[in-house]
Amino acid sequence: MVINKPLLTVLRAGRLSYTAGLQLQQQLAKQKNTDFTEFRNFLLLLEHDPVYTIGIRTKGYTSEDEQRLRQLGAEFHRTDRGGLITFHGPGQLVAYPILNLRQFKLTMRCYVSTLEQTVIETCRQLGVLNATTTSDTGIWVGDKKICAIGVHGSRYVTTHGIGLNCSTDLSWFEHIVPCGIEGKGVTSLSEQLGRQVSVADAAAALLNSLSKKFDCQLQEKQQERVTN
Template identity: 35%
Template sequence: MQERVLEVRRLGRVGYGEAFELQKQLESEVIADREKGYLLLLEHPHTFTVGRRSSENGVLATAEILRSIGAEVFETDRGGKVTYHGLGQIVAYPIISLSPDREDVHRYVRDLETVLIRTMAEYGIEAFPIEGLTGVHTSEGKIAAIGIHIKRWVTTHGFALNVNTDLSYFNWIIACEGEPVISMEKLLGYELDMAEVGSRIIRNFKEVFGFDQVIDEMAATEFAAV
């Protein structure tokens, strides 16, 4: 049996539209060759994304406010409602095949939650799922949002983990079910190394999803500086 290989791309700061186009390109590649998958780790500039389940009033900010806070709005094909992406946040986009033995959407979401929960545990943060909701939560609020899209059992989109995130941007949206949000920095009381958190995510992702080999050529490269 051929080894399953995960290629990691640490992209630094990337606009939402550019990242979306890259996902679609890699989605086609994985549909053609299901033994190889990709994991994109990146930061977005201040962005509000509107998922398929969003209502029209999910973004509270007017066009004038959006200009003043330097944020853009994108409609996207992932599941879920409105969420925020921005600096100090690690966004992970897995483009992997769930076929033939993981063809279960709910299991996929649970597995993503497991990756995040294990990573948080390494920092002494107790994180957990909540029945009926997606994402990963703590006693102080939601620390990671999940929104996915699956085509022919190949995944795109993924999760956003609040590491050193400016949480004030969440005030301009009705995020998911309206629950409070929190960051790793706020819970721990210090700014975290983004590249190190990314490396822990990669290791846990490999273990949870059973990849045989990880190609991470930029393992020592830090995310783009703010």
Template identity: 50%
Template sequence: MSRGAVRVLRLGPRPYAEALRVQERCVGAARAARAGPIPVPVPVAVPNPGESVVLSEPAEPVYAWGLRGAPGAEAAERLRARGAGLAAARRGGRITFHGPGQLLAFPVLDLRRRRLPLRGYVAALEALVLRLCRRFGLAAARALPPPFTGVWMGDSKLCAIGVHCGNHITSHGLALNCCTDLTWFDHIVPCGLEGKGVTSLSRELGRHVTVDHVLEPFLDAFQEVFDCTLVFSEDPGD
């Protein structure tokens, strides 16, 4: 028995701010769906109202930070001078980079319906990416114990995780480096972690791995970890 269907919005290359706007519309739909009683597990063919996952690849470089602090004015100006945008995001975590060659996944899920605690949800996101890594032959990929989050290759972060949860509805999610230009990370302390590095699937595998290469195995792993089927929608306004 599945927990129903999750709608997939594949945006492709889009500005980071636009992906956030689509996500917020999905959050609104999920909150509206919460007005009814908590549903029981349903057959695969029955959609799970209000749950979505927004997938995108940032079309331009942007530095984004979470609830624990923005860069100072001087630092922000230095980053802007390098040709990157700046954005505040309602998620956990400190400053990081988003840009071309990176898969952004924003699951909008009802944790109360799924009876899943927030820490368990973060662990599920890590498990999802670890499954993906195994499919690509990266057996050394690992998750670290709290307070660290994300998926790592040695001391280098491959996938960053930063989530928000309001009224049991999740938003934001993960950023997986596929063929990202990692030099953008040289200008910040990624996620506020001194002494740690950043890596990508392309660097670890020694070949060019694009976001398109990753989408299908990512969605397969998503279905397995969150026990759902996927309904695809190309129109963010659906």
């Protein structure tokens, strides 16, 4: 018996401002289909211009902090994702899965766990064998975070996602307490492997891992206008 797997359309959006990326996520997520089986799932892959984002918990960050960070040359945005403050910028693979979890038969908790395992497997494929989860959010190599995870779910539809440091300029993180976790640092695939790892390299590994962990079919599309 042939079992139809969920279909996931991959959109490579290149480098976008955070605002443009958020607008594209919202466009993809707000589909008018009332039957969840007709929902079109997307994986949005991109890099952001330098930006600091805060999740629904804004612990310790004031308007003065916002002004300070903007003066560094980065944007600053408050969002509805989980988690605290983080940085996105060039050299970081940002992946936003826009999924209807009912098609994948996943709860939100299981979705986050599967996303974590996808990133861990991605790191292993690229040669970072000790990436793992801890009691803190994200994916870690020792006491350094290599990938931030912050997601949002509404009516079974997911938005936001992950930021995997490939060749990111890690000095941007020195101006914040990444994800609100004191005493720990950040790292990248390039730093761990001692060689340049591009966003394209990481994206290829991520797609391979994601298709297995989420047991889905992938189809590639160029960035497109999505209407309903």
